[in-house]
Amino acid sequence: MNEKIRKTILDNISKSVGKKAEYVDARLVTEDYSEFVELYDGNLEENDTTFENGIGVRTLYNGAWGFAATSDLSKINECFELSLQNAKTASELVSVAITMGKKQKGLKASYESPAKKDPFNVSLKEKIEFLKGIDDNLKEDWIFKRYISATFQKKNQFFFNSEGSEIERKLTDVFATMAVMGLDNEGRMQRRTHELFTKGNGTRGWEMLVDPKLFSSHAGRVKDELAELLKAESLKYGKRSVILLPGQGWLQVHETIGHPLELDRILGYELSYAGGSFVTLDSFGKLKYGSDKLSVSAYGGFPNSPGSFGYDDDGSPERDYLMIDKGLLVNCLTSRAMINEANERAGRKIFKESGGASRSTAFYRAPIDRMTNVNILPGNDGKLKDIIASTENGIVVDNPTSWSIGSNREHFHFGCEIAWEVKNGKKTRVLKNPTYQGHTIEFYNSLTAVGDKSTWLVGQVDSCGKGEPNQAMELGHGVPVLKFENVITGEK
Numbered sequence: 001m002n003e004k005i006r007k008t009i010l011d012n013i014s015k016s017v018g019k020k021a022e023y024v025d026a027r028l029v030t031e032d033y034s035e036f037v038e039l040y041d042g043n044l045e046e047n048d049t050t051f052e053n054g055i056g057v058r059t060l061y062n063g064a065w066g067f068a069a070t071s072d073l074s075k076i077n078e079c080f081e082l083s084l085q086n087a088k089t090a091s092e093l094v095s096v097a098i099t100m101g102k103k104q105k106g107l108k109a110s111y112e113s114p115a116k117k118d119p120f121n122v123s124l125k126e127k128i129e130f131l132k133g134i135d136d137n138l139k140e141d142w143i144f145k146r147y148i149s150a151t152f153q154k155k156n157q158f159f160f161n162s163e164g165s166e167i168e169r170k171l172t173d174v175f176a177t178m179a180v181m182g183l184d185n186e187g188r189m190q191r192r193t194h195e196l197f198t199k200g201n202g203t204r205g206w207e208m209l210v211d212p213k214l215f216s217s218h219a220g221r222v223k224d225e226l227a228e229l230l231k232a233e234s235l236k237y238g239k240r241s242v243i244l245l246p247g248q249g250w251l252q253v254h255e256t257i258g259h260p261l262e263l264d265r266i267l268g269y270e271l272s273y274a275g276g277s278f279v280t281l282d283s284f285g286k287l288k289y290g291s292d293k294l295s296v297s298a299y300g301g302f303p304n305s306p307g308s309f310g311y312d313d314d315g316s317p318e319r320d321y322l323m324i325d326k327g328l329l330v331n332c333l334t335s336r337a338m339i340n341e342a343n344e345r346a347g348r349k350i351f352k353e354s355g356g357a358s359r360s361t362a363f364y365r366a367p368i369d370r371m372t373n374v375n376i377l378p379g380n381d382g383k384l385k386d387i388i389a390s391t392e393n394g395i396v397v398d399n400p401t402s403w404s405i406g407s408n409r410e411h412f413h414f415g416c417e418i419a420w421e422v423k424n425g426k427k428t429r430v431l432k433n434p435t436y437q438g439h440t441i442e443f444y445n446s447l448t449a450v451g452d453k454s455t456w457l458v459g460q461v462d463s464c465g466k467g468e469p470n471q472a473m474e475l476g477h478g479v480p481v482l483k484f485e486n487v488i489t490g491e492k
Helices: 003-018 073-091 124-138 216-230 246-261 336-346 384-389 440-444
Strands: 023-040 043-061 064-070 108-112 145-161 166-183 189-195 238-244 322-325 393-405 411-423 426-432 435-439 447-450 457-466 471-479 482-489
Touching (some): 003 023, 003 043, 003 145, 124 145, 124 216, 166 216, 189 216, 189 411, 238 246, 238 384, 246 322, 246 411, 246 471
Parallel strands (some): 108 166
Antiparallel strands (some): 043 064, 166 189, 447 482, 457 471
């Protein structure tokens, strides 16, 4: 990076500490690119490319945060001063003093997403031709609408703090979706989609998108399954086993494990916008969140996921730890400031160290607690066919169409694109308009089968909203095939 800018940042951090700041950090984003390409029925509908760069500064003074940001790098000095002044003003109103806890050893580190081919070095012509090739494979006279899109992201960020940390991150993300739609035998629109997924390994550049196994080869399957949906009967109401494929399982995990286990939400900081959590500080070490089959990690270390970024925006390294251990709630998604407040409120040391979940979507947004990679660990109940074989009466569901979640994540209702009926251990027919619902704790305690590693896929989330002002964040969920019992399905 530019050495003059580096020295300016470090000098300003030192000056702020000299003015009684308790902690200071700065995130210099030198490039933040995003490109979105969208085709409807083979026609280019949208192509947006954005670029941002700038610096965001946080200052902790007398128990209160101050934040300031600028895209004008000639005004770094003024940005630091404004951040300090904002902290001083906030400190006059603070009711709960913030602390970053014990001073940490400064880190000199870097992280780079594994990527062979930078998607921003691929021409728009090549991108459109690739997407059009998939669209050609989706064409049929009976298909009402075809949709295909790809999103490319690249960010380079330098992090500095008053503890001596200097961390560089180079992140690359690629997302893609294909969808086909048609009118069913009742005149209602049905759809079938496929999202670009990963297995957690491999690389994250243009080469991931063009790997047929991950995306383009699914066009025929998606089309064939839509054809079955258009002549299918609707799922009837009743209680039955529900088998979630990873295409639906990632959203189940996202909404009913990931969000309720964000510590700032547990402490009540998201109530006015995103909602709270049924989890309390007294729940840790006591709450039976699910059956013994349920183990959930917040591991950020597998390379091929948008939830893998090396170091968070507090400068804490991502680490591998369990949040749910064989059904028992033991930890959650945490940042440095939140764990200190939580331990003080609880009157006991629940959390020993940050989970590396402090994240900001842009240089002009202050970090908040966000999901990283929230994963259900693979089990030992075999492949999908083995789980189906052990099911007397149930459905297999895939891909969400709608969701409704309780404000504290205590209950949920999901609609899915497709269901396959299971009778006496065999998959029988396709059913349309499937829905299922439940209470979170009751639902996860009904978990009776977890697929092995071969069934485990990473669902990529390109836009999870949280915070005021809103921050749309990228993350991943590794999920195997899951089976739950006695679930309310269908609509009366």
